Amino acid sequence: MTEPTLTEPTLRNAESPPVLDVRGLWKVFGPNPGRAVRSTLSSAELKEQTGCVAAVRDVSFAVRPGEVFVVMGLSGSGKSTLVRCLTRLIEPTAGEVLLDGENIGKADARRLRELRRHRLAMVFQNFGLLPHRCVLDNVGYGLEIRGSAKAERYARAREVLELVGLTGFETYYPDQLSGGMQQRVGLARALAVDPEVLLFDEPFSALDPLIRREMQNEVIRLHHEVGKTMVFITHDLSEALKLGDRILIMRDGELVQLGTPDEVVGAPADDYVKDFVSEVPKAQVLTLRWIMRDPRPDEPLDGPELAPDVVIQDAARSVLQADRPIRVVADGKLLGLVTGTEVIETMTSGDQ
């Protein structure tokens, strides 16, 4: 069960400047959208008074290099609009998107194309493959339109196809492949241009659960191998928890909570998020940090040591087998104690 956890690079890069910096982003659909920006009305009132729909309302966040940043929300929460605003497939109404400090909103058509061709690539929910081209030509499309020679782009396309495990399918056409394989082609096409940031728009929602899990593991593997920064849109909480270094939860176009998976599960920002995470088996997400407590005066302090970042479920065996409370220690400093009582409480509790 233990997938490699992705928390380490986050900590390492916490101080480095963000790759993608989004500041006060708004997208309003409807007549005269500028009027609705910075309005504090609710969606219903806004629709009533201005005829506009705010799909994204004042969203700000920063994505660090090498991070997997997940945006999660139900359908209609504005997450797909948000990701399209990042590369201006949809033009934002207000706010800034900075890629390595460069304001994408200010880029002219030529510069924007350059950014799309070299630095940002997107994987789509419905794959967006070109039905009239075989797999090899689909993967090479991004290279073709930026003008690379045939031999060069085929070589690169083959390389990437091997990376996603599609060697041998070069001459197939999209409609001859299963959904999972089509999305591998989509992934390969995005990887082929060697972008700095990969954007995923609900890439696996159209796939059945088994394939979806396989593809999620594939993304984790690729992230380890190529180390790209990823912005990942999903409506599936378990997917978000599994992949995300940090998760941004959206509702009605607004940011509700932004935090690491254990922050989202352990300290939901409001009832909406709480409701969302209520079904999550907490022992699989939360770490010892979330259940440790101060030692009582009569407790022995010579039990085994564990780090605060250990997931509860992984620690369960050691905690339950030890005859003394476990000491949670970081940098040689005692942070608290954990006993079987806390572990069992977490593992058996449903809704708290």
Next chain:
Amino acid sequence: MAVLSLRPRPAVRRWLPAVVIAAWLACWPLLNGRDTLPLAGSDLTSLHRWINARWDTIDNSRSGNPFFHYFIGAIRTGLDAAVTFAQALISQPSFGRPVPVLGWLGVVAVATAIAFLYANLRMALLTAASFVAFGVLGLWQQSMDTLSITLVAVTCSLAIGIPLGIWAGVSDRFDRVVTPVLDIMQTMPTFVYLAPLTLFFLIGPASATIATMIYAIPPCIRLTSHGIREVSPATLEASTSLGATEWQSLRKVRLPLAKQAMVVGINQTMMAALSMVTIAALIDSPGLGQTVYQTLQKMDIGTAFNGGLALVIMAIMLDRVTSAASRRVERTRRAGRLRSSAYRRWKRPAALTVAAVLCYLSYTYVWAAVFPTLGDTSSYVPRAAAATSAWVQNHLAGFTGALKNLLTYGMLNPFESLLTGTPWWLALVVAVSVAALLVGFRTAAIVAVGLVLLVVLGLWQDSMVTLASTLVATFLVMVLGLFFGVWMGRSDRVDTLLRPLLDAGQTMPAFVYLVPVLGLFGATRFTAIIAAVAYAAPASIKLVAEGIRAVAPAAVEAATSAGSTVGQLIFKVQLPMARRAVTLATSQGLIYVLAMVVVGGMVGAGALGYDVVAGFSQTALRGKGLAAGVSIVVLGLMLDRVMRAVAHRVELAAHGPADRGADGGH
């Protein structure tokens, strides 16, 4: 607002249209024959005389006027040269030779090779057989004339239509401009372009080519634009997200994906062109149309049938080959990448070499240039057809006569005398008030303008005769359409049986329908009506069948599980749910019928169609002919607008409460 519109329509308003019509019928015996604006065959109104005078002025100033001399003249010369060149290649003696450049063997070889390379072996055999059939029927040269002018018209149509179609596919603004223009081009009965064209381009191949292009370009533009628009937005977005320019997305994504739709467009363009080239025989376009037209006028059913048969063969051949080519577009592309077998590699050079050798033979030797006369093959079909026609007219006269009399005396005559006997002002009042009550004020205004125009054009009574025939024929078309359409929609077996027949029916040039009907019923108004029904019914039947098929299976299942009988299922579920398709079928049927009723003017239907034809043959009547053409356009546009408004109404009624005050038209 929503609450208000839920109120039922006031009872008075619901019954008013019926009251108006009842009042009309009550008044009719009293006012019958008054103010009916009759105009005898050779009489003219001052408007017609004025047009004649203008026409003469244009004729006289043709060489002096720079617009005519340089612009119109240049187009005319260019098109004439193109047609003459095509004829020199395959049909007429040319370049000092007693025979065309390419004799029959060469033509057969080239056509077969093209069909083989772009379609498949079966289509190649069909092509070869068809071309040989033209020779066997004794119509080689006429067929080649028709083919030459068709190919020139198709080439020009594609050269104009495909770029415009791409533009309309990419630009919403251009699409909005071009769509209504295409609507009008396709609504106008083909017949009526001819007169104004001869005014500018005189009679002959140039006018015929332009008339054909007007008719053949719309499907090309529509299908190209449709193909380009069909490309899924998700695919385009993916292309944009990778940084493709507009031009790259067009060239690498949209055009390749639209290719198949474009080949379908070529097929439709070709069929439309062939149909129009035949009708253009009226303005001296050479070819099979001439054969049919001239022999029809002499009531020589046998020879007309022979020409019609050659046209049918040509239509089927062109249709099958281009359809097969469009189906192959996808497969070839894929196969080309996957494997390259020896057969595939040698196919093209082999076919081309054989064709080249045969071309050389037909260029050099007389036996391969002039189609050999093998005994008396060419007179066999005409004799058989004439004999059959005579036998039918002698022996089945009781049956065909009864059918004819039933429809003529039972429906056509009463209806026609009602329309023609009513004073024009009464007809105007009745039509406008019924339109206002049933549809809306804007539609009523359109009807008013249309009817007043008919009065002004001086052909009121002829227009009423044509209108009566059109409405009766449309009624018959819809009877057939509903009966066979529902049957086809409900039964797969009937569908597989009827569909090929209907498809074949739709590919026939309009002209061809007249021949067998004329053979059965002789030259009367009734013949034109039956030909119009035969021409229009396939489209209507197919539209109704599609509507019935499109009804949600869940709804049918639910109704069946509730214990509906078949009749209840049809009348309470399937037909009401398919009413949009039914209205569409009616308006399509109406347009097709009008086009054909007018063509029927040549075979005894009289009225507007006859006026147009007479305008071509007699100089004194050409003003009147032009006015008749305009009257047909007015009738067509008026009926089309009314049908659209009705369809809109039906749509509103089907989708919940509508604002009763709003007008249906738009």
